[in-house]
Amino acid sequence: MEKIALRDIPSVNKVILEIKKDSEIHESYLKKIIQEEIELYRKRIKNGEINKSSLMILDEIKNKVLARASLKLVNVINGTGIVLHTGFGRAPFNSKNLKKIAKKMEGYVNLEFNLSDGKRGDRQEHIREILSAICESESSLVVNNNAAAVMLAINGISKGGEVIVSRGELVEIGGSFRIPDIIDASGAILKEVGTTNRTHSKDYINAINENTKLILTVHTSNYVVKGFTKSVKLAELVSIGDKYKIPVMADWGSGSLIKNISKNTSLDIPISHLMKDKPDIVTFSGDKLIGGPQSGIIVGEKNIINSLQENTLYRTLRPDKLTIGLLEETLRSYRATSFSKDNLSLNMLKASRNTLKIRGKKILNLIKKSIIKDLDISLVPSLVEAGSGSLPEKNIGSMALIFNPKSIKCSILAKKLRLGKIPVVGFIKEDRFYIDLKAVLPSQLMKLSQAINSI
Ligand SMILES: *Cc1c(COP(=O)(O)O)cnc(C)c1O
Numbered sequence: 001m002e003k004i005a006l007r008d009i010p011s012v013n014k015v016i017l018e019i020k021k022d023s024e025i026h027e028s029y030l031k032k033i034i035q036e037e038i039e040l041y042r043k044r045i046k047n048g049e050i051n052k053s054s055l056m057i058l059d060e061i062k063n064k065v066l067a068r069a070s071l072k073l074v075n076v077i078n079g080t081g082i083v084l085h086t087g088f089g090r091a092p093f094n095s096k097n098l099k100k101i102a103k104k105m106e107g108y109v110n111l112e113f114n115l116s117d118g119k120r121g122d123r124q125e126h127i128r129e130i131l132s133a134i135c136e137s138e139s140s141l142v143v144n145n146n147a148a149a150v151m152l153a154i155n156g157i158s159k160g161g162e163v164i165v166s167r168g169e170l171v172e173i174g175g176s177f178r179i180p181d182i183i184d185a186s187g188a189i190l191k192e193v194g195t196t197n198r199t200h201s202k203d204y205i206n207a208i209n210e211n212t213k214l215i216l217t218v219h220t221s222n223y224v225v226k227g228f229t230k231s232v233k234l235a236e237l238v239s240i241g242d243k244y245k246i247p248v249m250a251d252w253g254s255g256s257l258i259k260n261i262s263k264n265t266s267l268d269i270p271i272s273h274l275m276k277d278k279p280d281i282v283t284f285s286g287d288k289l290i291g292g293p294q295s296g297i298i299v300g301e302k303n304i305i306n307s308l309q310e311n312t313l314y315r316t317l318r319p320d321k322l323t324i325g326l327l328e329e330t331l332r333s334y335r336a337t338s339f340s341k342d343n344l345s346l347n348m349l350k351a352s353r354n355t356l357k358i359r360g361k362k363i364l365n366l367i368k369k370s371i372i373k374d375l376d377i378s379l380v381p382s383l384v385e386a387g388s389g390s391l392p393e394k395n396i397g398s399m400a401l402i403f404n405p406k407s408i409k410c411s412i413l414a415k416k417l418r419l420g421k422i423p424v425v426g427f428i429k430e431d432r433f434y435i436d437l438k439a440v441l442p443s444q445l446m447k448l449s450q451a452i453n454s455i
Helices: 012-020 027-046 054-069 095-105 125-135 146-158 179-185 201-207 234-244 271-275 302-310 312-317 321-331 344-350 353-366 369-374 410-418 442-453
Strands: 139-143 162-166 172-174 189-193 212-218 248-251 281-285 296-300 377-384 396-403 427-429 432-436
Touching: 012 027, 012 054, 027 054, 095 321, 125 139, 125 271, 125 296, 125 321, 139 146, 139 302, 139 312, 139 321, 146 162, 146 179, 146 212, 146 248, 146 281, 146 296, 146 302, 146 312, 162 179, 162 201, 179 189, 179 212, 189 201, 201 234, 212 234, 234 248, 271 281, 271 296, 296 302, 302 312, 353 377, 353 396, 353 442, 377 432, 410 427, 410 432
Parallel strands: 162 189, 162 212, 212 248, 248 281
Antiparallel strands: 139 296, 281 296, 377 396, 396 432, 427 432
């Protein structure tokens, strides 16, 4: 074959014309990635690394550009076993709820319109009643996420003043959520008390001065401190707050709405139990153990909630109609002491080993015998965590597909599955590849076996 020269590389316009034949992608976007791909070929040709015809190059560039320009946010099979995985969007949505939402969200909704009197309404009213009732609180307010809820509450209650927090609760949640930084960004001053392992009520009392605006307790949901430890119970903090006329707030991060989501997850106190201790404000995430969309929920005293809703920050943090619609559906999945099939996250967390074993066998039955043999796939018991720091210890029973392939490295197998038509994300441990079944939706069994078959 004749040696390829730089002038044989197709021009940007030629590639655009080629692609426009079968796709409608924004031209500036196309141009940018075509230029980048052409530049790569230019370099490789200069280095003498390429020996292809101009037509072959055009075809390759076209395919690469189409792949790069295809949709980026795609459906994934989560084989990590972690149901509330931040990387995969935390609480999974169920298609039944999404369909209901799609129907009512088409066009317009009465987001801020009161249909009974024809006047302007409040977006919070669609969920306030049910949320307050489930949490046994006077009122409620929903914002974009729990970090926003914490920030809004601290800003509204204690801007310019001191916030007392135990040194054992100065947590980092991951990403950029650190209690000291959030207090700082909210315009308040952190007053640390006690030590990492032990904080007493006298530590709080001694720290109170005329500039104290808030006592904050933070649920240390993503780690455990064991051994010689002491912390002050919420009820005791509330009695200190009452005595010194200082509001008490609990950031309960992964707060749940019911007790014991499954036999294996002895969850601590549901929000409604927490409210019996009468804290002024409690904040928690809507997409952790609640199983809803990304949101932050504030419950507590009506006067404080009203003032938070009037705070300028609220305007920057208020939830959109999709969040409110999905959260409303999620809240309706709760019963007094249980939840319905519509709460996908909680049903996934609850699924027993036995249920997962049956699903695992179904998947194995759908995989070609030769592939099971080649990749040496079997079904084993496993232990997983809930995720998002919701329950810190790995103690939820599950089942996993384990792969012990001879002819392919686990890292390559993992990559092939990630880059397949339906991306499957598993994990490697001690030179074996795993797909845990805890977070694989019951509706994905067929797709998962197809993905494995197509390796
Ligand atoms: C998760 C968590 C947050 C942050 O909540 P997001 O919903 O991720 O914004 C804050 N505080 C605690 C204690 C948490 O567990």
